Amino acid sequence: MKNRIAITMGDPSGIGPEIIFKLFKNHNLENYDIKVVGIKDVFKDFGNINFEIIEPEYKGEKRFPIGKVNAESGMVSMLCVELAVSLALKREIDAIVTAPINKKSISIAGFPFPGHTEFLAHLTGSYDYSMMLVGDKIKTVLVTTHSPIKSLPDKITQESVLKAIKNAHNAGKYFGNDHPHVAVCGLNPHAGDEGAIGNEEEVIIKPAIEEGRKIGINATGPYPADSLFAKMLSGFCDIAVAMYHDQGLIPVKMESFGNAVNVTLNLPIIRTSVDHGTAFDIAGKNIASELSLLRAIKTADIMINNVKSTKYI
Numbered sequence: 001m002k003n004r005i006a007i008t009m010g011d012p013s014g015i016g017p018e019i020i021f022k023l024f025k026n027h028n029l030e031n032y033d034i035k036v037v038g039i040k041d042v043f044k045d046f047g048n049i050n051f052e053i054i055e056p057e058y059k060g061e062k063r064f065p066i067g068k069v070n071a072e073s074g075m076v077s078m079l080c081v082e083l084a085v086s087l088a089l090k091r092e093i094d095a096i097v098t099a100p101i102n103k104k105s106i107s108i109a110g111f112p113f114p115g116h117t118e119f120l121a122h123l124t125g126s127y128d129y130s131m132m133l134v135g136d137k138i139k140t141v142l143v144t145t146h147s148p149i150k151s152l153p154d155k156i157t158q159e160s161v162l163k164a165i166k167n168a169h170n171a172g173k174y175f176g177n178d179h180p181h182v183a184v185c186g187l188n189p190h191a192g193d194e195g196a197i198g199n200e201e202e203v204i205i206k207p208a209i210e211e212g213r214k215i216g217i218n219a220t221g222p223y224p225a226d227s228l229f230a231k232m233l234s235g236f237c238d239i240a241v242a243m244y245h246d247q248g249l250i251p252v253k254m255e256s257f258g259n260a261v262n263v264t265l266n267l268p269i270i271r272t273s274v275d276h277g278t279a280f281d282i283a284g285k286n287i288a289s290e291l292s293l294l295r296a297i298k299t300a301d302i303m304i305n306n307v308k309s310t311k312y313i
């Protein structure tokens with residue numbers, strides 16, 4: 001049986017519908033059983049639709065302004081995610097792959113979540129999840145997700161760092177390595193220089209790495225983040241653990257933007273996503289690339305095939 005994957009439409013004011021249409025038009029998808037969760041009317045201007053669309057219950061206006069923040073687009077994009085998650089929890093599909101949402105539009109639509117990741121955690125009752133961005137050589141798991149910088153000191157704890165280390169270890173299998181070398185970034189410049197420039201490395205990050213090592217994870221660090229990612233390009237480690245969003249995502253996007261995949265680890269469902277946003281600046285121009293979406297489908301397929309056969313720590 002082919003793996004059953006639902007792609008959520010994303011924000012209809014952005015490039016989500018366009019890249020979904022291009023995915024079906026330009027690629028051979030016969031190895032997968034793919035459905036789209038979205039609004040049919042949104043796709044009809046692109047041409048003949050040769051894929052199945054499941055619609056969420058949505059009673060509002062179905063014409064969405066292109067390239068503009070608005071509450072209706074935010075609302076419908078989240079309703080699609082909600083429906084896809086319910087199908088995944090009922091095991092009617094094997095994975096969800098998400099097209100991009102706009103964080104401002106979902107906020108004015110009344111969803112108090114800064115992204116899919118946190119909404120998915122809410123819908124599935126998950127706490128020990130992590131965001132991972134998968135580039136070609138650079139693969140990063142984050143300790144904190146969409147957190148304002150000023151909130152970081154409270155969120156980077158021994159527990160949250162250890163959680164990310166475990167999730168990074170367990171993610172190795174998806175990339176052909178059951179025992180990955182997980183290299184952990186410091187938080188401060190030069191990883192604190194042994195306490196000379198901040199002490200989070202000494203009192204939080206090193207103890208978390210030690211805990212990880214005690215349960216058999218090949219975790220090392222903390223390393224100065226400014227040089228770790230350059231070393232990663234030469235094969236120094238398999239997965240990096242980064243303390244906050246931009247520390248981990250800038251290196252992935254520098255290396256692989258447009259071809260990387262966002263994975264939410266340790267949910268009770270499989271979820272992958274594109275590495276880019278709604279790109280309002282190019283929405284409606286027919287120039288958006290669907291390649292990250294294709295990669296997200298392939299990654300979800302690998303995860304589905306691997307998930308049953310793996311031992312978790």
Ligand SMILES: NC(=O)c1ccc[n+]([C@@H]2O[C@H](COP(=O)([O-])OP(=O)(O)OC[C@H]3O[C@@H](n4cnc5c(N)ncnc54)[C@H](O)[C@@H]3O)[C@@H](O)[C@H]2O)c1
Nearest residue numbers: 099100101102103104273274276277278279281282288289
């Ligand atoms: N997976 C997601 O849902 C997701 C991911 C990232 C950002 N976002 C959200 O999207 C919105 C816009 O974010 P942003 O402007 O920071 O980033 P963005 O990724 O939307 O755009 C950054 C730049 O990359 C270009 N770009 C993006 N995707 C492209 C594609 N497929 N093909 C060609 N060019 C592409 C855009 O035109 C823009 O110049 C924000 O609300 C952000 O929070 C959502």
Ligand SMILES: N[C@H](C(=O)O)[C@H](O)COP(=O)(O)O
Nearest residue numbers: 115116117118262273275276
């Ligand atoms: N952090 C992601 C990125 O920059 O690519 C993006 O915001 C998407 O996050 P969600 O999957 O949580 O929406």
